[in-house]
Every structure is written in C-alpha cells, then in structure tokens.
Amino acid sequence: MGSNEYVVRTKGLIKEFTMGEETLRALNGVDLDIRRGEYISIMGPSGSGKSTLFNAIGGLDKPTSGSVFINDVDMAQLDAAELAYLRCHTIGYIFQSYNLIPVMTALENVVLPTIFAGMPTDDGIERGIEMLNKVGLGHRLHHRPTELSGGQQQRVAIARSLANRPSIVLADEPTGNLDLKTGTEIIELLRELNRNEGVTIISATHDYKMVDVSDRVVWIRDGRIAKIEERADIDLKIGEMNVNE
Amino acid sequence: MSDQPIEQPQNVPGKVQKQVSLRFAKAWEITIKSIKIRLGRSLITAAGIALGIAFYSSVRAAGLFPSTAIGPEAIAAGHRQQWLAVMALMVCFVGIMNSMLMSVTERFKEIGTMKCLGALNRDIVMLFFLEAMMMGLTASFTGWLVGWLIVVVIHIFTGGFQPSFIAGSVMEMLLSTGIGVAITLMAAIPPAVRAAQMPPAIALRSSI
Numbered sequence: 460m461g462s463n464e465y466v467v468r469t470k471g472l473i474k475e476f477t478m479g480e481e482t483l484r485a486l487n488g489v490d491l492d493i494r495r496g497e498y499i500s501i502m503g504p505s506g507s508g509k510s511t512l513f514n515a516i517g518g519l520d521k522p523t524s525g526s527v528f529i530n531d532v533d534m535a536q537l538d539a540a541e542l543a544y545l546r547c548h549t550i551g552y553i554f555q556s557y558n559l560i561p562v563m564t565a566l567e568n569v570v571l572p573t574i575f576a577g578m579p580t581d582d583g584i585e586r587g588i589e590m591l592n593k594v595g596l597g598h599r600l601h602h603r604p605t606e607l608s609g610g611q612q613q614r615v616a617i618a619r620s621l622a623n624r625p626s627i628v629l630a631d632e633p634t635g636n637l638d639l640k641t642g643t644e645i646i647e648l649l650r651e652l653n654r655n656e657g658v659t660i661i662s663a664t665h666d667y668k669m670v671d672v673s674d675r676v677v678w679i680r681d682g683r684i685a686k687i688e689e690r691a692d693i694d695l696k697i698g699e700m701n702v703n704e
Numbered sequence: 705m706s707d708q709p710i711e712q713p714q715n716v717p718g719k720v721q722k723q724v725s726l727r728f729a730k731a732w733e734i735t736i737k738s739i740k741i742r743l744g745r746s747l748i749t750a751a752g753i754a755l756g757i758a759f760y761s762s763v764r765a766a767g768l769f770p771s772t773a774i775g776p777e778a779i780a781a782g783h784r785q786q787w788l789a790v791m792a793l794m795v796c797f798v799g800i801m802n803s804m805l806m807s808v809t810e811r812f813k814e815i816g817t818m819k820c821l822g823a824l825n826r827d828i829v830m831l832f833f834l835e836a837m838m839m840g841l842t843a844s845f846t847g848w849l850v851g852w853l854i855v856v857v858i859h860i861f862t863g864g865f866q867p868s869f870i871a872g873s874v875m876e877m878l879l880s881t882g883i884g885v886a887i888t889l890m891a892a893i894p895p896a897v898r899a900a901q902m903p904p905a906i907a908l909r910s911s912i
C-alpha cells in the first residue's frame with residue numbers, strides 16, 4: 460500500500476487560542492501517524508487538547524501552524540469545496556452531545572449526508588435504513604431525537620457518520636453522556652463497525668472502557684503526546700492488573 | 705463484506721474532488737420540511753412579520769381615503785399620515801429583525817452540524833434564503849391583507865367606502881409585501897452568512 464498505509468498524519472500541529480491579551484496553546488506540536496483501519500483512542504485529562512486535536516484532524520477548525528494530511532492530502536491546501544467533499548465523503552463525525560438535527564427523524568438525520576453527497580433520494584433512503592438496521596435501530600426510523608434515549612441518539616449519530624462510507628470516523632467522547640452499560644454497548648458497536656467495515660476510528664475519550672478495544676492509545680497532556688501504547692503493551696497491562704487483583 | 709469497502713476517488717493520493725452544491729429541488733424540500741416541522745416556531749416568527757406589516761399597511765390604507773378636511777387642516781392630516789407610516793415602518797423593521805435574528809441564531813449549531821455533513825457555505829445560505837423568502841412572502845402578504853381589511857371594514861361601517869379605493873390597493877399590496885420580504889431577508893441572510901463562514905467547530909460551540 461506504500462504511502463497509503465497512513466490515513467491520517469499530523470506534523471508539528473500547533474493550535475493557539477487568543478483571548479484578549481492571553482494566548483493559550485491548546486496543541487503544542489503534535490506528530491501523529493494513524494494507520495488505515497486502526498481503532499485509536501486519544502486519552503488525556505480535561506483540557507489537554509483532545510477536542511482541539513479532533514477539530515484539527517476533522518477539518519473543523521484551522522490549526523495555527525503545522526499540517527494535517529488525510530490520505531496524503533495536505534488539508535491546508537484544500538479550497539472550501541474540496542474541504543466540504545472531504546467532510547462529506549471521507550470523514551464521519553460523532554460528538555458527545557450527538558448533534559442530531561432536532562426537527563428531523565432518525566432516518567432523515569441519517570439520510571442528510573447522502574443528500575449533500577448528491578446521492579439519488581431512493582438510494583439515500585435505502586442506505587439510511589441499512590445503516591439504522593446495522594446499529595440496531597431499524598424499529599425507530601421515524602422517531603425524532605427527543606423521542607429517543609441518549610444511547611439510541613448516539614446510535615443514530617453513528618449511523619449518520621457512516622452513511623457516505625467514510626474511511627475515517629472521528630468521535631469526540633462518544634460515551635461521555637451515557638451510563639456505563641450504554642457506553643459499553645456504543646464502544647462495542649464502534650469496534651464491530653471498525654472490524655467489519657474496515658473504517659478507521661479515532662476517538663477522544665476519558666473512558667477507560669475504550670482502552671480495551673483500542674489498537675493503540677495515544678495519551679496527551681498539555682497539548683503534547685505524552686506516550687503511545689500499542690495493543691501488546693495494553694494487553695500486558697490489563698494482564699498485570701488482573702494478576703494484582 | 706470486504707475489510708476495505710472504501711474504493712473511492714479521494715483515496716488517490718494528493719487529490720480531492722470538489723463538493724457540488726445542493727440541488728435546488730432538495731433545498732426546497734428541506735426548506736418546506738423545516739418550516740412545517742417547526743410550525744409553532746415558524747408561526748410565531750411569521751406573526752411577528754405579519755403584525756409589523758399589518759400595522760404599516762393599515763396606516764397606508766387609511767391614507768388612501770380622501771380626507772374630509774379642507775385647507776390647512778388637510779395638509780396637517782397628510783403630514784400626520786406620513787409620519788405615522790414612517791413610524792409604522794420602523795416598528796415593523798425592528799419587529800421583523802428581532803424575530804428573524806432569533807430564529808437564525810438559535811440554529812447556529814445546526815449550521816455547524818450541516819457543514820460537518822458536507823454542506824457548502826452557499827448551501828447553508830440558500831437554505832436560509834429560501835426559508836426567509838417563504839416566510840417573508842406569506843407573512844407579509846397576510847399582514848398586508850389583515851391591515852387592509854381592517855381599514856376597509858371600518859370605512860364600510862362608517863359609510864366612507866369608495867370603490868376607487870380598490871385601485872390604489874394593488875400598489876399598496878406590492879409595496880407592503882415587498883418591504884416585508886426585503887426586511888426579512890435583510891435580517892436573516894447576514895447571520896446565516898456569518899454562521900456559514902465560521903469554522904464548523906466554532907458554530908458547534910455556540911450553545912443555544
């Protein structure tokens with residue numbers, strides 16, 4: 460696969476926020492290479508820069524300096540229409556607060572990205588139903604978000620994020636508003652989709668349950684990568700914890 | 705099925721296609737749905753517009769009836785009428801601005817979400833333009849009709865109605881509706897453009 464091995468690369472990523480006199484460096488030189496098909500968790504304390512990194516990788520906010528490459532394309536070089544194409548076709552987004560359109564039904568929410576992709580109406584609806592079935596909500600197609608539980612809303616958001624068959628799904632604390640059991644279900648669903656669909660999943664999280672399913676865990680602290688753990692290290696640690704118990 | 709179902713052109717290194725605009729038929733469909741589903745909210749916004757225009761159009765319509773006064777009194781009445789019309793226009797301007805601004809600002813998050821799903825800035829602006837246009841047209845026309853009817857009914861009962869009044873009314877209808885639509889668009893489009901131009905991360909942060 461050559462250079463196509465990495466689906467996302469960041470180089471020297473810096474993001475500063477200026478508020479009045481003060482400048483705050485939320486990202487302070489992040490270099491990260493993410494392999495195709497990987498399930499990667501970004502862990503770190505509150506305020507460490509996870510969401511800022513999420514926004515930079517997802518093309519939702521411009522970094523102050525440094526670059527993000529998606530499939531070897533430098534995002535800074537893209538014009539608005541190319542960036543929109545990337546957001547529509549290549550990246551799927553999942554948020555802590557679901558961000559469903561409140562006036563649309565579950566199905567309409569999932570079909571919306573296919574409309575922006577220019578997919579014919581019938582195909583879009585078919586795809587929407589297929590995805591909602593896949594996340595276990597085939598019986599809730601015509602419910603509005605307010606008529607669904609948090610876990611169900613997040614499932615709709617997951618279905619929506621996958622509607623245009625993206626190669627990357629970015630999730631910012633997808634289990635942050637959910638209870639333990641529902642959170643575990645969402646994590647398992649994401650893992651399953653990662654295995655079956657081959658989609659790369661990048662998830663910012665506080666949730667230690669996420670560590671178990673991750674191929675790699677990136678720990679960030681004060682806007683820098685503190686360490687990166689591979690699957691083997693994680694297994695070892697989980698093993699150790701079990702021994703200690 | 706396969707573990708690499710993503711066989712799309714954007715996987716060619718160094719190349720990304722350009723997103724195409726939302727088709728008009730689709731934008732129209734979304735607009736109508738959006739107005740219908742928020743019917744309660746849409747009606748309140750529309751009522752705000754209609755009320756302003758009704759006030760304005762009733763003042764204008766009253767001015768169409770020839771004053772019974774003569775001499776200096778007639779001139780004074782004419783000035784009063786003009787002044788009232790200007791006042792009515794100002795009230796109507798502030799009212800429409802207020803209700804439209806609110807209805808767009810409370811949807812910044814939705815705009816951010818749509819951009820994450822692949823909407824172009826011009827798609828967003830088109831959606832809000834169509835919605836404002838629809839609302840502005842129907843509400844302003846209704847407002848004009850209400851204001852006009854009130855004046856007509858009053859004059860019929862007080863015996864001052866003349867058929868010639870109808871002729872002047874067509875111009876008044878066009879004027880009132882036009883002013884209503886113009887103010888509605890003036891209120892709705894700038895915030896929609898501003899929200900569309902924001903990086904999606906910022907639009908999503910706005911917590912309404």
Ligand SMILES: Nc1ncnc2c1ncn2[C@@H]1O[C@H](COP(=O)(O)OP(=O)(O)OP(=O)(O)O)[C@@H](O)[C@H]1O
Nearest residue numbers: 476478483485503504505506507508509510511512
């Ligand atoms: N739009 C903004 N304006 C100003 N400062 C910001 C902005 N966004 C983030 N920050 C600051 O940048 C730092 C990193 O924030 P970020 O949201 O990335 O943290 P996080 O790791 O996602 O935290 P959490 O786990 O609480 O979501 C914080 O200190 C935050 O206050």
Ligand SMILES: [Mg+2]
Nearest residue numbers: 509510511631
């Ligand atoms: Mg965060």
